[in-house]
Amino acid sequence: MGGEAESRRHLLQCCNQRLREMLPVGASVVFVHNVARDQLGARRSPITYSSAVSACEKVGRWQHALSLFSEMMEATVEIDTICCNAGISACKNDGQWQQALSLLKDLFEAHLTPTIVSYSAVVSVCQSGGQWQQALALLHESMQVTLESNVVIFSAGVSACVTGVQWEQALSLLSEVSEGKLTPNSITFNAAITACEKGGQWLQALSLLQEMPGAELFPNIVTFNAGISSCEKCGRWQHALSLLSQLVKATVEPDVVSYSAAISACEKGGQWQQAMMLLSELRKRILEPDVICFSAGVSACNKGGQWQQALALFHESRGAKLELDIVSFNSGICACEWGKQWRQALMLLCGLRQAKLQPDVIIIYSVGISACEKGEQAI
DSSP: OHHHHHHHHHHHHHHHHHHHHHGGGOOOHHHHHHHHHHHHTOOSOHHHHHHHHHHHHHTTOHHHHHHHHHHHHHTTOOOOHHHHHHHHHHHGGGTOHHHHHHHHHHHHHTTOOOOHHHHHHHHHHHHHTTOHHHHHHHHHHHHHHTSOOOHHHHHHHHHHHHHTTOHHHHHHHHHHHHHTTOOOOHHHHHHHHHHHHHTTOHHHHHHHHHHGGGGTOOOOHHHHHHHHHHHHHTTOHHHHHHHHHHHHHTTOOOOHHHHHHHHHHHHHTTOHHHHHHHHHHHHHTTOOOOHHHHHHHHHHHHHTTOHHHHHHHHHHHHHTTOOOOHHHHHHHHHHHHHTTOHHHHHHHHHHHHHTTOOOOHHHHHHHHHHHHHTTSOOO
């Protein structure tokens, strides 16, 4: 048994090395299998197929992996759990969740018992494919079939809760991790915090973030961004700025997402000065503002009655050649209405139509009224 395991490990290493060199230029399935067969010097067998499927999965060639698996089934070569697990993992690269479920079914039909690795792989595939209900159902099924669990499957389950906006279920799974004497990792916490953010539970998100150091985990950029976004969705601009400050103190480099969420939080809280300060700070870090940053900044200035600042920002965003959305144009037109800059407003409306965006009817009428007030012909 030890010799077979050693042969498999050696074969996998050889396949990986050869595949990394050859697959990018379009190697065929036959080539993949021949590499495995030649390296072992044996006929087609479960070991050669399993190793080849595993090698394809490792280098991200899921089509090759699944073709080899199908060939193995048609050749009536006895499948094993390792080969099925590799095939299921390969499905994750392109969200092939139906195929992953089919492979899990093949395991049962071959009278093999799926391991926790099997279930972890298929739950991850379903989660990445947006099938959150299926992922959670399989997670609970795994506990009955394998009578064990690992942090990988729980992390995938919590991530599935993000897709389904099931923040309560995410917190419940996080609790189960601890109760099962498992150690949650950064992925588990990040997913739970993101689930709370999607569900508008900013207090829960911040509570989880504060728990991480106690679990000997350090928040990363994903953690902080999810926390800032959760504060933004509820208009908690002070907490958003506090988290941004903590992020910098933790020697984590903020990115555009960090700033766009913080600026949006300030916009919701009517803090145009803070929004402008953040935009200035973002530039000092040699980061390029995105559409969200500009739109939130323009809107914040509008709410603060700073139409000149709002228009300047809007024109800057157009100069940056960003693909502006309806929110951006609406904010720019509102700034024109505030400053009674009806000519510019009409120009922006033309620009909006050129961008093939559907104008807001209320905005059109407000611009028309403003134009009439100036004694000109309305739109």
